[in-house]
Amino acid sequence: xxxxxxxxRLVRRGPLVSKLLRPLLAPKQTLACHPKGNxxxxxxxPHLGTELVQTTIAPIQDGWKFPTKVRNLSASYHELWxxxxxxxxxxxxxxxxxxxxLQSRNEPDLEIVALxxxxxxxxxxxxxxxxxxxxxxMSTAVDPLHHAHIGLNNDDLEDVLSSIDNxxxxxxxxxxxxxx
Numbered sequence: 001x002x003x004x005x006x007x008x009r010l011v012r013r014g015p016l017v018s019k020l021l022r023p024l025l026a027p028k029q030t031l032a033c034h035p036k037g038n039x040x041x042x043x044x045x046p047h048l049g050t051e052l053v054q055t056t057i058a059p060i061q062d063g064w065k066f067p068t069k070v071r072n073l074s075a076s077y078h079e080l081w082x083x084x085x086x087x088x089x090x091x092x093x094x095x096x097x098x099x100x101x102l103q104s105r106n107e108p109d110l111e112i113v114a115l116x117x118x119x120x121x122x123x124x125x126x127x128x129x130x131x132x133x134x135x136x137x138m139s140t141a142v143d144p145l146h147h148a149h150i151g152l153n154n155d156d157l158e159d160v161l162s163s164i165d166n167x168x169x170x171x172x173x174x175x176x177x178x179x180x
Contacts, residue, residue, distance in 0.1 A: 003093040003119045003164045023179040026069040040083035074101045111139040133157045134174045
C-alpha cells in the first residue's frame with residue numbers, strides 16, 4: 001500500500017489540508033478541517049464555519065463546498081483514508097479529490113475541472129500511470145473526453161507515490177497550477 005499514515009499523524013493532517021488549499025481562497029478566508037471517521041474510514045474535507053456546526057452535519061460525497069477567490073467559482077476537496085488493519089493503527093490514502101464548480105443563480109453548480117489522485121490504483125490497471133498520481137479531468141468536455149485522466153506526474157510517478165509528503169507536494173503544485 002502507498003501513502004500510509006499512523007493514526008496520530010492522520011488526526012493532525014487537517015490543518016495541512018487547509019493550508020494546501022490556501023492559494024484558492026480569498027485573502028482573509030480560512031478553512032477548518034477535522035477528520036471524520038466511521039467503519040474504518042477517515043474522511044477529511046475542509047469547510048467554512050465553526051467546528052461545532054460542521055461536526056454535526058455529514059459532508060456530501062465530494063466534501064463541503066467553499067467559495068474561492070474567483071467570483072462565481074466554488075470548490076470542494078476531500079481525502080478518503082481507509083484502515084490497513086482491524087486495530088486502526090494505520091490508514092492508507094484511497095483518494096484525494098478537488099472539484100471546481102461554476103455557480104449560477106438559476107442552475108445547479110456545474111463542475112468544470114477536477115484534480116484527482118488515486119494513489120492505490122493497482123499497477124496492473126490500464127490507466128494506472130495516469131490515474132494513480134495527481135491528474136486532471138476536464139469535466140465539461142464531451143463524452144468520452146470528460147473521463148480522460150490527464151496525468152501530471154507521469155515521469156516521476158513512483159517518486160510522487162513513495163510517501164504522503166511527496167504526494168502532498170505534488171498536489172500543492174497542481175493546486176498552484178489551477179490557481180494560476
